[in-house]
Amino acid sequence: MYQKILVALDNSTAAEAVFTAALGVAQGTGASLLLVHSLSGQEEGSPLPLPSTMDSIYWAPGSEVNLELWHQEWVRYETESLDRLRQFAHRAEAVGVKAEFRQLVGEPGKGICKAAQAWGTDLVVLGNRGRSGLTAALLGSVSNYVMHHAPCSVLVLKGISLQPAAALSASTAQPELPVGPV
Numbered sequence: 001m002y003q004k005i006l007v008a009l010d011n012s013t014a015a016e017a018v019f020t021a022a023l024g025v026a027q028g029t030g031a032s033l034l035l036v037h038s039l040s041g042q043e044e045g046s047p048l049p050l051p052s053t054m055d056s057i058y059w060a061p062g063s064e065v066n067l068e069l070w071h072q073e074w075v076r077y078e079t080e081s082l083d084r085l086r087q088f089a090h091r092a093e094a095v096g097v098k099a100e101f102r103q104l105v106g107e108p109g110k111g112i113c114k115a116a117q118a119w120g121t122d123l124v125v126l127g128n129r130g131r132s133g134l135t136a137a138l139l140g141s142v143s144n145y146v147m148h149h150a151p152c153s154v155l156v157l158k159g160i161s162l163q164p165a166a167a168l169s170a171s172t173a174q175p176e177l178p179v180g181p182v
Contacts, residue, residue, distance in 0.1 A: 008126035047073035109145030
């Protein structure tokens with residue numbers, strides 16, 4: 001059914017659940033994976049400013065020290081993100097799933113759709129952070145954009161399925177009942 005699955009990953013703890021779900025689909029269908037991450041200001045921990053503040057940023061004379069610190073943060077962010085993609089690809093290959101990876105720069109939704117089109121993707125798998133209100137208005141929703149613009153089917157994982165395993169087991173644990181007379 002699926003031959004090429006694009007997996008959109010960020011640097012959050014939810015990326016593990018997204019990768020695991022996509023890997024399961026790939027194993028079941030014999031598909032290849034394209035793992036992508038977009039370096040953007042929309043991600044927590046990114047040294048890039050949010051898109052809405054881009055117009056007000058400028059480098060004043062004498063701020064070379066700040067520029068050098070920012071550059072160091074950018075290199076760290078880029079390297080850590082690429083290493084994470086590489087680790088996911090190795091894990092897929094270890095279980096017999098062909099995987100490649102790409103790091104994109106810019107707005108995640110547009111980058112994911114463009115990569116899906118260029119690679120001939122059958123399915124895009126990504127998570128949904130559940131942004132709403134002002135945050136969604138300022139940053140937009142990557143999953144919403146991809147659902148409306150992707151050239152193929154889209155699987156969006158949301159809610160409880162994206163919680164890390166430890167948090168999931170803690171949130172679904174049964175409460176302890178008192179023993180003996182109350």
